[in-house]
Amino acid sequence: MRKNLVGWAFLTPIVAYLLLSYAYPLVTTIDLSIRDYTVRSFVRGGAPLTGLTNYVTVFADPTFRTALLNTVLFTVVSLVFQYGIGLAMALFFSRSFRLSATLRALFLVPWLLPLIVSASTWAWMLNSEAGVVNAVLGAVGIDKVNWLTSPDWSLASVTIANIWIGIPFNLVVLYSGLQNIPTEVHEASALDGASSWQSFWNITFPLLRPVSTITLLLGLVYTLKVFDIIWIMTRGGPSGSSTTLATWSYELGFGNTLPRFGPSAAVGNVLILLALLAGLVYVRVQRNQEAS
Amino acid sequence: MKRSPITQRFAVALVAAGLTLSACSSSTGDAGGTTADGTFAVWDPYPQFDGGSQWAKVIENCGTQAGVKVERQAYDTSDLTNKVLLAAQQGVAPNVLVVDNPVVSTLAEAGVLKANQDTGLDASKASPNLVTAAESDGKTYGVPIGANTLALYYNKAVLTAAGVDPASIKDWASLDAALAKVAAAGKKGITFSAIGTEEGTFQFLPWFWGAGAQLTDLSSPQAVAAVELWKSWLDKGYAPNSVIGNTQTTSWQEFATGEYAFAENGTWQLGNAKKAGFEYGVIPIPSRTGGVAPAPTGGEFVTVPAQDDKDSEATAAKIANCLTSPDTVLATDTALTYVSAVASVQDQQVAAQPELQVWVDAVKSAKGRTGDNLGTRYPRISQPLWTAVQAALTASKAPADALKDAQAAAASAK
Numbered sequence: 126m127r128k129n130l131v132g133w134a135f136l137t138p139i140v141a142y143l144l145l146s147y148a149y150p151l152v153t154t155i156d157l158s159i160r161d162y163t164v165r166s167f168v169r170g171g172a173p174l175t176g177l178t179n180y181v182t183v184f185a186d187p188t189f190r191t192a193l194l195n196t197v198l199f200t201v202v203s204l205v206f207q208y209g210i211g212l213a214m215a216l217f218f219s220r221s222f223r224l225s226a227t228l229r230a231l232f233l234v235p236w237l238l239p240l241i242v243s244a245s246t247w248a249w250m251l252n253s254e255a256g257v258v259n260a261v262l263g264a265v266g267i268d269k270v271n272w273l274t275s276p277d278w279s280l281a282s283v284t285i286a287n288i289w290i291g292i293p294f295n296l297v298v299l300y301s302g303l304q305n306i307p308t309e310v311h312e313a314s315a316l317d318g319a320s321s322w323q324s325f326w327n328i329t330f331p332l333l334r335p336v337s338t339i340t341l342l343l344g345l346v347y348t349l350k351v352f353d354i355i356w357i358m359t360r361g362g363p364s365g366s367s368t369t370l371a372t373w374s375y376e377l378g379f380g381n382t383l384p385r386f387g388p389s390a391a392v393g394n395v396l397i398l399l400a401l402l403a404g405l406v407y408v409r410v411q412r413n414q415e416a417s
Numbered sequence: 418m419k420r421s422p423i424t425q426r427f428a429v430a431l432v433a434a435g436l437t438l439s440a441c442s443s444s445t446g447d448a449g450g451t452t453a454d455g456t457f458a459v460w461d462p463y464p465q466f467d468g469g470s471q472w473a474k475v476i477e478n479c480g481t482q483a484g485v486k487v488e489r490q491a492y493d494t495s496d497l498t499n500k501v502l503l504a505a506q507q508g509v510a511p512n513v514l515v516v517d518n519p520v521v522s523t524l525a526e527a528g529v530l531k532a533n534q535d536t537g538l539d540a541s542k543a544s545p546n547l548v549t550a551a552e553s554d555g556k557t558y559g560v561p562i563g564a565n566t567l568a569l570y571y572n573k574a575v576l577t578a579a580g581v582d583p584a585s586i587k588d589w590a591s592l593d594a595a596l597a598k599v600a601a602a603g604k605k606g607i608t609f610s611a612i613g614t615e616e617g618t619f620q621f622l623p624w625f626w627g628a629g630a631q632l633t634d635l636s637s638p639q640a641v642a643a644v645e646l647w648k649s650w651l652d653k654g655y656a657p658n659s660v661i662g663n664t665q666t667t668s669w670q671e672f673a674t675g676e677y678a679f680a681e682n683g684t685w686q687l688g689n690a691k692k693a694g695f696e697y698g699v700i701p702i703p704s705r706t707g708g709v710a711p712a713p714t715g716g717e718f719v720t721v722p723a724q725d726d727k728d729s730e731a732t733a734a735k736i737a738n739c740l741t742s743p744d745t746v747l748a749t750d751t752a753l754t755y756v757s758a759v760a761s762v763q764d765q766q767v768a769a770q771p772e773l774q775v776w777v778d779a780v781k782s783a784k785g786r787t788g789d790n791l792g793t794r795y796p797r798i799s800q801p802l803w804t805a806v807q808a809a810l811t812a813s814k815a816p817a818d819a820l821k822d823a824q825a826a827a828a829s830a831k
Contacts, residue, residue, distance in 0.1 A: 164527035168505045254659040274661035276813050362613035363661045364807035379499065380614065382520050383796035
């Protein structure tokens with residue numbers, strides 16, 4: 126009995142931590158999303174329960190389709206390129222040549238920079254009038270592109286910036302995954318006469334799968350909720366063309382002098398659900414892997 | 418299982434951290450509102466002024482005159498609304514709040530602010546066109562501390578080289594003609610901010626109102642004319658495409674390169690204009706058919722948030738009256754580069770700095786965005802409006818269609 130009590134005493138901090146920083150905000154967001162909050166009822170209390178009205182409002186809003194589509198495009202394209210380039214670089218660095226450690230450290234810079242710095246730098250580079258990218262394009266005779274101010278390009282521009290920021294994370298995790306593959310397997314396959322492509326496709330890639338899935342899942346969760354880069358570079362514009370669910374949620378709640386907390390929380394919860402779904406898929410994939 | 422001393426220490430540290438956190442949160446709870454020792458909290462959006470600034474001293478003096486000790490907190494202006502809403506929710510709103518004018522109606526609607534009629538705050542000395550921003554259902558919430566607004570800065574060298582006399586610009590047609598000459602001379606015409614935030618609407622309103630359009634009807638032919646004017650500038654290359662993403666700061670940076678003839682910007686850039694390294698001048702924004710277009714007013718209001726203790730509200734009103742009284746406000750407005758809200762102080766400002774005359778005139782014909790009893794309807798109109806302007810400028814919708822959609826969105830929001 127006493128042993129149990131001691132056990133609980135040691136659990137208290139983590140339980141308190143979970144309740145305070147996970148359960149409470151989550152419950153508050155759900156509560157916000159099922160009530161009709163006005164600024165008055167936010168301050169004075171007594172907002173009426175309205176069930177799923179906020180969700181219906183959000184789903185019926187034409188912005189929802191754009192934001193959802195943009196979120197999917199932004200996330201999928203970001204993940205594919207971040208993972209692809211990250212893996213290529215990890216393979217490159219796993220040969221451990223001279224200076225490889227130094228170079229690898231340099232590739233971490235995008236990750237270490239504060240997002241406001243990297244996003245502002247990208248915005249400055251992609252500026253249609255004075256940006257360095259258009260200056261370079263102009264020098265080789267290509268017409269200037271309105272990277273951030275044209276609805277056709279804004280989403281692509283923020284995606285490119287996000288890919289650049291995400292590569293180091295993929296590089297680091299995949300690199301350490303590669304280190305864990307025993308060299309004997311590669312030696313054996315080389316003895317059996319496998320080409321380097323066969324060796325990658327039949328040995329490295331399958332053995333790297335557990336690391337790949339967790340990298341992609343973490344990347345997915347990070348990318349779904351990316352806000353700073355888009356907000357700093359385009360504010361979700363022009364006229365909503367780079368709005369994702371994350372920026373839309375912020376815009377509803379704080380982008381305007383009259384906050385709409387209910388719909389904002391509803392959009393936030395849709396995002397949480399999407400991330401949760403991805404988590405469930407991961408658990409299932411992992412279980413299958415363990416079973417096989 | 419045997420626990421290592423490290424895990425134990427870690428657990429203790431966690432508990433200690435938790436305790437410190439809760440201790441912190443209960444002490445910050447007293448930051449707003451009257452504390453036990455009778456300190457009055459004043460919140461303002463002027464983080465650029467530190468504890469030794471003139472503004473901090475003015476607040477301290479006004480507190481002493483009212484017989485209380487004041488504690489000042491400065492927040493970033495975009496942060497202040499949420500901070501105040503949360504503080505009011507927790508019952509710890511500040512005693513005196515200095516807040517951006519379009520937010521006043523939102524806070525009044527939330528029941529955070531007391532009406533002047535109930536606290537003894539006196540807005541009678543301020544110009545009526547400025548006070549309208551804080552009027553809602555016959556009550557007034559606060560007193561303007563000063564005002565800023567928009568006008569057209571011009572680069573003298575660029576205009577001279579293009580053969581344009583700034584005094585000839587009286588309406589849209591003459592402005593267009595001037596821009597055509599500047600473009601023909603190989604310089605850039607005009608820069609402004611059409612970003613997809615409140616700033617974009619703020620910059621668009623002088624043209625919108627100058628065309629004769631009303632915020633209650635976004636799809637009127639006058640409104641379409643205003644959007645078409647901006648769009649024609651982009652199409653003809655008078656304005657750069659970057660205006661779609663420009664904030665007022667980045668737009669100013671473009672003007673400061675010396676390549677542009679005109680920039681639509683505010684009173685607050687006067688200090689930077691002197692540092693720009695070229696000769697500049699300022700003309701009011703022309704309306705469509707001639708005369709000065711009504712520009713939106715910027716600038717803060719001094720307000721008194723509601724407290725449980727009625728006596729403290731009366732004392733807070735005394736402090737607020739002191740902060741906005743003609744004797745003290747001149748120094749504050751000079752420090753902020755604002756035009757005063759009080760006519761007699763405006764005369765003093767012009768006497769000291771004759772170049773302020775054009776700004777005083779602009780402020781006199783300016784309009785509050787939340788005026789015309791729009792109040793909290795304004796934010797629901799402003800958002801569709803900036804979206805429509807962006808849609809038209811990027812050519813994703815025709816101006817008339819974009820504004821029709823905007824009107825539908827604004828109307829559905831009640």
